[in-house]
Amino acid sequence: MKIAIMGAMVEEITPLLEFFGTYETIEHAKNRYYTTSYRGIDLVIAYSKIGKVNASLTASTLIEKFGAQKLLFSGVAGALNPSLKVGDLLVATKLAQHDLDITAFGHPHGYVPEGSVYVETDKALTELAKQVALEQKIPLLEGIIATGDQFICDGVKKEWIHTTFNADATEMEGASVAVVCDALNIPFCVLRAISDAADMDAGFSFDEFLVSSAKESAQFIIAMLDEL
Numbered sequence: 001m002k003i004a005i006m007g008a009m010v011e012e013i014t015p016l017l018e019f020f021g022t023y024e025t026i027e028h029a030k031n032r033y034y035t036t037s038y039r040g041i042d043l044v045i046a047y048s049k050i051g052k053v054n055a056s057l058t059a060s061t062l063i064e065k066f067g068a069q070k071l072l073f074s075g076v077a078g079a080l081n082p083s084l085k086v087g088d089l090l091v092a093t094k095l096a097q098h099d100l101d102i103t104a105f106g107h108p109h110g111y112v113p114e115g116s117v118y119v120e121t122d123k124a125l126t127e128l129a130k131q132v133a134l135e136q137k138i139p140l141l142e143g144i145i146a147t148g149d150q151f152i153c154d155g156v157k158k159e160w161i162h163t164t165f166n167a168d169a170t171e172m173e174g175a176s177v178a179v180v181c182d183a184l185n186i187p188f189c190v191l192r193a194i195s196d197a198a199d200m201d202a203g204f205s206f207d208e209f210l211v212s213s214a215k216e217s218a219q220f221i222i223a224m225l226d227e228l
């Protein structure tokens with residue numbers, strides 16, 4: 001079994017590389033891919049750099065070039081659901097692109113022809129995440145993620161995304177990873193720890209909590225591997 005673990009930022013995968021300790025590094029298409037093995041599972045780890053385009057390239061490469069058979073995304077996100085606080089963990093049930101807009105032609109936000117507003121994550125992986133959360137007595141919210149090529153730090157935009165997509169959190173890579181994995185028929189899950197509230201203080205909060213929240217998400221992913 002070969003599993004990809006993907007993040008967007010180096011801070012999101014550093015905790016993983018530190019945990020696994022030894023790994024090969026392969027440079028490809030201006031990205032670095034780290035290969036290792038853990039409990040008989042081949043792992044390929046990478047961070048894409050920020051945004052949907054970077055994430056699509058890395059997700060595609062992890063699957064097409066490195067042969068990943070499942071993809072786990074680990075990182076941080078901004079909360080849209082008021083009950084989500086910094087440090088809370090969210091596993092996505094489905095993801096949408098909040099900045100994909102051809103509403104001029106009567107289509108809903110996030111929709112283009114031959115596509116769909118939402119892409120659903122793999123149910124078995126999401127159930128596994130919930131199982132691990134139960135066992136470890138870690139609160140885990142199941143919810144909707146809205147992805148876009150913008151760092152959301154404004155209450156008005158925050159509310160618009162929350163309402164338009166009924167989304168619980170926002171980030172900049174998940175939905176593009178979803179489109180790639182769905183098209184290539186690779187089971188995937190997206191796990192995010194909250195780093196901010198996507199409001200006017202989001203920048204400061206993100207700076208303060210990126211490392212700790214990224215570590216939390218990474219540690220949870222490792223716990224999932226132990227049960228895969």
Ligand SMILES: CCCCCCN(CO)Cc1c[nH]c2c(N)ncnc12
Binds near residue numbers: 008050075199
């Ligand atoms: C140098 C700054 C890099 C910001 C990257 C943020 N990531 C993108 O995936 C997650 C994220 C955390 N909070 C967010 C927010 N409020 N809006 C969008 N994305 C996010």
